Amino acid sequence: MSLSYAELFRALLPEAALTIGALAVLTADLTVGRRQDLSARYRTAVSIGLLSVLAAAYGTLAAGNTGEAFGGVLILDMLTLGTRLGVLVLAGLTLALLPGVSRIRHPAEYVAVVLFASCGFTLMGASNQLLVAFLAIELASLSLYILAGLDKSSPASAEAGLKYYLVGGMSAAFLLFGFSLLYGLTGSLELPQIAFQLSLQGMTALLMIALTMILVAFGFKAAAAPFHLWAPDVYEGAPPASAALIASASKLAGFVIFLRLLWPGLGFSAGRVTDLPVIVGWLPVVALLVLASLLVGNLGALAQSNVRRLLGYSAIAHAGSLLLGMIGAGHSGPGPVFYYAATYGLATVGAFGVVALVDRAGRCQQLTDLAGLRTRSPLLAGTLAVFVLSLAGFPPLAGFFGKFAVYASVLKVGGVGGPAGWLTLAAIALSAVALYYYLIILKQALVAPAKESAREVIPVPLPATLSLLAAASLILVFGLFPSTILRIFG
Amino acid sequence: MNALPWTIYVSFAGALLALAAGQRSASAARVVGLLTALTGLGLALGAAADFTPAAGLQTLVNAPWIPELGVRYHLAADGISLTLVVLTGLAATAGVLFSWNIGERTGEFFALYFALIGGVYGVFLSADAFAFFVFYEIAIVPKYFLIANWGSTNREYGAMKLVLYSFAGSALVLAGLLWAHGAAGGDSFALADLAAAAPNFTRFEQLGMFALLFTGFAVLAGMFPFHTWAPTGHVAAPTAASMLLAGVVMKLGAYGCLRVAMVTFPAGLAYFAPVIAWLAIIGILYAGFVALVQDDFKFVIGYSSVSHMGFVLLGLAAANATAVAGAVLQMFSHGVIAGLLFAVVGRMVYERTHTRKMDDLRALPLHRLLPFAAVVFVLAGLASMGLPGFSGFPAELTILIGTWKTSPLWALVAASGVLVAAAFTLRAIQVSFFGQNETAKDAPDHHYEPITWPEKAGAVLLLAATVYVGLNPDALLRWITPALESPLLRAALNGGAP
Numbered sequence: 001m002s003l004s005y006a007e008l009f010r011a012l013l014p015e016a017a018l019t020i021g022a023l024a025v026l027t028a029d030l031t032v033g034r035r036q037d038l039s040a041r042y043r044t045a046v047s048i049g050l051l052s053v054l055a056a057a058y059g060t061l062a063a064g065n066t067g068e069a070f071g072g073v074l075i076l077d078m079l080t081l082g083t084r085l086g087v088l089v090l091a092g093l094t095l096a097l098l099p100g101v102s103r104i105r106h107p108a109e110y111v112a113v114v115l116f117a118s119c120g121f122t123l124m125g126a127s128n129q130l131l132v133a134f135l136a137i138e139l140a141s142l143s144l145y146i147l148a149g150l151d152k153s154s155p156a157s158a159e160a161g162l163k164y165y166l167v168g169g170m171s172a173a174f175l176l177f178g179f180s181l182l183y184g185l186t187g188s189l190e191l192p193q194i195a196f197q198l199s200l201q202g203m204t205a206l207l208m209i210a211l212t213m214i215l216v217a218f219g220f221k222a223a224a225a226p227f228h229l230w231a232p233d234v235y236e237g238a239p240p241a242s243a244a245l246i247a248s249a250s251k252l253a254g255f256v257i258f259l260r261l262l263w264p265g266l267g268f269s270a271g272r273v274t275d276l277p278v279i280v281g282w283l284p285v286v287a288l289l290v291l292a293s294l295l296v297g298n299l300g301a302l303a304q305s306n307v308r309r310l311l312g313y314s315a316i317a318h319a320g321s322l323l324l325g326m327i328g329a330g331h332s333g334p335g336p337v338f339y340y341a342a343t344y345g346l347a348t349v350g351a352f353g354v355v356a357l358v359d360r361a362g363r364c365q366q367l368t369d370l371a372g373l374r375t376r377s378p379l380l381a382g383t384l385a386v387f388v389l390s391l392a393g394f395p396p397l398a399g400f401f402g403k404f405a406v407y408a409s410v411l412k413v414g415g416v417g418g419p420a421g422w423l424t425l426a427a428i429a430l431s432a433v434a435l436y437y438y439l440i441i442l443k444q445a446l447v448a449p450a451k452e453s454a455r456e457v458i459p460v461p462l463p464a465t466l467s468l469l470a471a472a473s474l475i476l477v478f479g480l481f482p483s484t485i486l487r488i489f490g
Numbered sequence: 491m492n493a494l495p496w497t498i499y500v501s502f503a504g505a506l507l508a509l510a511a512g513q514r515s516a517s518a519a520r521v522v523g524l525l526t527a528l529t530g531l532g533l534a535l536g537a538a539a540d541f542t543p544a545a546g547l548q549t550l551v552n553a554p555w556i557p558e559l560g561v562r563y564h565l566a567a568d569g570i571s572l573t574l575v576v577l578t579g580l581a582a583t584a585g586v587l588f589s590w591n592i593g594e595r596t597g598e599f600f601a602l603y604f605a606l607i608g609g610v611y612g613v614f615l616s617a618d619a620f621a622f623f624v625f626y627e628i629a630i631v632p633k634y635f636l637i638a639n640w641g642s643t644n645r646e647y648g649a650m651k652l653v654l655y656s657f658a659g660s661a662l663v664l665a666g667l668l669w670a671h672g673a674a675g676g677d678s679f680a681l682a683d684l685a686a687a688a689p690n691f692t693r694f695e696q697l698g699m700f701a702l703l704f705t706g707f708a709v710l711a712g713m714f715p716f717h718t719w720a721p722t723g724h725v726a727a728p729t730a731a732s733m734l735l736a737g738v739v740m741k742l743g744a745y746g747c748l749r750v751a752m753v754t755f756p757a758g759l760a761y762f763a764p765v766i767a768w769l770a771i772i773g774i775l776y777a778g779f780v781a782l783v784q785d786d787f788k789f790v791i792g793y794s795s796v797s798h799m800g801f802v803l804l805g806l807a808a809a810n811a812t813a814v815a816g817a818v819l820q821m822f823s824h825g826v827i828a829g830l831l832f833a834v835v836g837r838m839v840y841e842r843t844h845t846r847k848m849d850d851l852r853a854l855p856l857h858r859l860l861p862f863a864a865v866v867f868v869l870a871g872l873a874s875m876g877l878p879g880f881s882g883f884p885a886e887l888t889i890l891i892g893t894w895k896t897s898p899l900w901a902l903v904a905a906s907g908v909l910v911a912a913a914f915t916l917r918a919i920q921v922s923f924f925g926q927n928e929t930a931k932d933a934p935d936h937h938y939e940p941i942t943w944p945e946k947a948g949a950v951l952l953l954a955a956t957v958y959v960g961l962n963p964d965a966l967l968r969w970i971t972p973a974l975e976s977p978l979l980r981a982a983l984n985g986g987a988p
Contacts, residue, residue, distance in 0.1 A: 335558065389631060394627055394628075394630070394631055395623075395624040395627050395628055396624060396628065400624075400627065401556075404620075404664075404668075405559065407664070407668050408559060408668050408671060408672065408676065411668045411669055411671070411672035412671070412672040412676040413672075415669060415672055415673050415695070416669055416698070421669075424665075424668070425665055428661045428664055428665045428668075429658075429661060429665075431657075431661055432654065432657050432658040432661045435653070435654060435657045436650070436654060439634060439650065439653065442634075442635075443638060443646065443650075446635060446639070447635070447638045447639055447646070482556050482558075483555075483556050483557060483558060486556065486558040486559075487558070
């Protein structure tokens with residue numbers, strides 16, 4: 001095993017670009033920014049941020065897909081490439097929302113922390129070893145805690161940050177415990193080594209404990225029920241642009257690392273849920289999470305009157321569908337789950353972007369705050385319709401094909417002859433329930449008349465316009481031509 | 491013939507153009523709408539002119555779409571789809587003419603309208619289950635906004651109920667499709683490939699998949715007991731949307747039952763046919779009796795739609811060439827007639843009198859105030875009752891003859907539904923248009939805006955269609971009958987035997 005630091009640097013080009021970008025943003029704000037007003041500082045910070053995201057995207061392509069790097073610690077395959085590009089696009093869309101939208105008086109810190117979080121996400125996409133995985137997850141998570149609590153003027157934001165931090169910290173403890181047990185069982189931190197050792201050992205009680213710990217931790221991170229309680233609170237209290245990042249890029253990176261850990265790493269202890277009888281392993285546990293998330297998310301969302309909490313519960317339901325895709329991924333590869341997570345991210349960034357813009361012009365908490373959006377801003381109303389209908393899963397938008405591919409991948413394995421098949425049927429049935437609460441959002445935005453107190457036109461700054469239009473067009477393009485994404489895993 | 495896919499693209503392009511034109515003026519959007527609808531109709535009629543009836547689907551486009559899942563963009567047509575494409579063209583054109591007076595957000599109205607129409611054309615032309623389903627779902631969403639924004643009575647409730655029913659139905663379809671796709675090996679979504687793989691499935695699988703698919707589609711076709719969305723939705727919808735809902739959207743369901751569920755799983759059809767037939771008969775009679783006692787004019791028509799669609803489902807369940815040909819003919823016939831009835835009730839009468847209550851209408855001498863509307867409604871009513879000379883007659887007669895071959899009992903009970911239809915239609919005509927005694931001079935003098943030329947044009951178009959097909963049903967049967975000779979459909983009608 002030869003360790004080449006040049007190779008390491010090449011593999012970590014995107015992370016380097018993002019880190020340098022974050023430092024440059026801070027430097028610029030402390031020097032040039034001191035003489036500028038807030039909106040100019042936002043423009044400077046976001047411009048530098050977007051440049052470094054672009055540089056990171058270039059670095060991703062330059063690093064290529066050369067397989068394992070730096071002695072197997074990192075992996076550069078098509079999944080890495082896709083994940084890095086995906087989170088960079090989502091982070092870029094989030095950054096472009098900030099100027100003219102965010103009320104927070106610390107533009108450089110905001111942008112820098114977003115870049116650090118993105119650095120964590122891209123590293124999550126590339127890690128092939130437990131320690132790097134843990135570091136990447138925690139780098140991303142710590143940045144997200146800060147982003148959630150960044151609005152110092154809002155008690156709700158502080159509450160969101162604290163709640164997210166406490167729950168996230170606990171889940172980190174679970175994750176570390178699980179990883180250490182895994183290390184103890186297999187004597188290795190590297191996923192291929194672990195897979196090999198587990199193939200020899202078979203299922204043991206200790207392994208079951210390790211798997212449970214890891215699944216609990218991921219359940220927290222992914223906002224899967226019954227570990228979901230933080231999600232609606234954080235989505236409600238965090239600044240909307242932060243919520244956009246928490247709900248999109250972090251989901252994509254999280255599910256990719258989860259996927260890599262579970263199938264290539266722990267695939268031998270998966271068990272079976274696609275046929276009867278069920279075989280013990282981590283799959284049955286995932287199946288339980290799926291069922292709980294689908295039920296809690298979809299039924300919980302029905303009762304919401306706050307649009308952000310509603311999106312929070314919808315995120316739980318989508319986490320359920322993504323976990324369902326995890327069951328099919330063993331057979332169909334990462335394509336469907338990746339497609340679902342990436343396009344779900346686009347729709348969520350967009351939806352929270354619209355919420356952020358409406359919020360800037362007054363308030364956007366209750367569903368009725370969206371009333372009359374079509375007269376207040378046809379652009380926001382139109383793009384919101386695209387995002388919400390994509391979340392609801394209507395063709396030709398990408399959300400439809402995501403669901404379609406995930407369900408197809410599960411039913412391909414065992415049909416409806418096992419719990420996985422039944423879960424898929426339940427997911428399909430609950431998507432009809434979900435349509436109701438998504439239509440409730442659109443009913444306010446597109447049908448209801450504007451309230452007396454809020455009928456003025458909502459200004460939409462140019463970068464935010466571009467960001468929303470880009471997200472909407474990507475959703476349409478990926479929905480019409482899903483092969484553009486699926487092909488890379490062919 | 492090869493221009494048929496352009497009906498889809500023209501409609502979607504027309505939707506965008508109408509949206510843009512609506513920014514300028516309402517009349518620009520109307521003109522765009524009319525041109526789009528006429529282009530679609532022209533393409534459909536042009537294709538009909540050089541159509542050579544044959545057994546089996548004639549491929550129009552077949553290109554790879556999502557190779558990872560074996561999905562192809564495969565459009566094809568046979569006599570059955572061509573009949574329904576022509577119907578869509580007619581209904582779309584008439585619908586635009588009857589929406590001429592929409593002055594609020596006209597561009598958005600026509601954008602949603604043509605998004606719906608484009609989806610409908612797409613369903614009728616799809617030969618790949620994935621494309622079929624995508625177009626089918628595209629046709630769902632616009633309905634919500636058309637009804638919730640431009641509708642009347644209880645519109646948000648009606649819109650939500652209709653869309654949730656449609657979507658729940660399509661969820662069943664999705665489950666059935668994915669199950670079949672997985673069981674067939676997951677390499678193709680082509681309807682022909684699924685049908686070829688189906689005999690290898692276990693009996694439980696075949697019956698289960700058929701039940702999911704047929705029930706899902708039948709929700710949209712208004713099958714009892716899943717019909718309740720139809721009357722409330724039709725009543726809440728603006729006139730053009732009711733015309734489309736009753737005229738073509740309910741046909742999407744029936745077409746799906748035939749093209750997807752029955753063709754793919756003949757064994758399922760053979761097993762469930764009696765259940766479907768009795769549900770259809772219950773629908774015919776139950777909806778007919780309910781229509782008889784409605785005091786809202788539009789509800790009468792709404793329930794009559796459910797009743798007439800029962801004949802379509804009965805024809806499908808009878809599963810022989812005659813009955814199914816009749817069912818397709820009835821889809822066309824009912825599409826035209828229901829459109830006409832809704833146009834009279836929703837546009838000509840309601841938007842002038844601002845009431846649809848039978849009791850209020852009884853007090854108005856509408857036959858003198860709106861003579862054109864009265865004439866059209868009487869003719870449409872006669873057509874709806876199945877009088878010779880109108881398309882309803884050959885359609886329902888063919889269905890009943892075909893059904894008799896399968897089960898005389900079904901045919902007899904269903905035939906009594908024709909009497910009920912006559913009763914509720916005559917009651918509607920009498921009460922709404924001829925309720926006022928000629929000699930009563932004390933009735934207040936009403937001055938209603940005269941019937942406009944777009945209304946007259948739309949009514950004449952649909953009346954001409956029903957009379958033409960009524961006098962010359964062979965014009966359509968000439969297309970439909972050979973289509974039923976295709977190996978797949980023959981197998982479906984023989985319970986799986988080739």
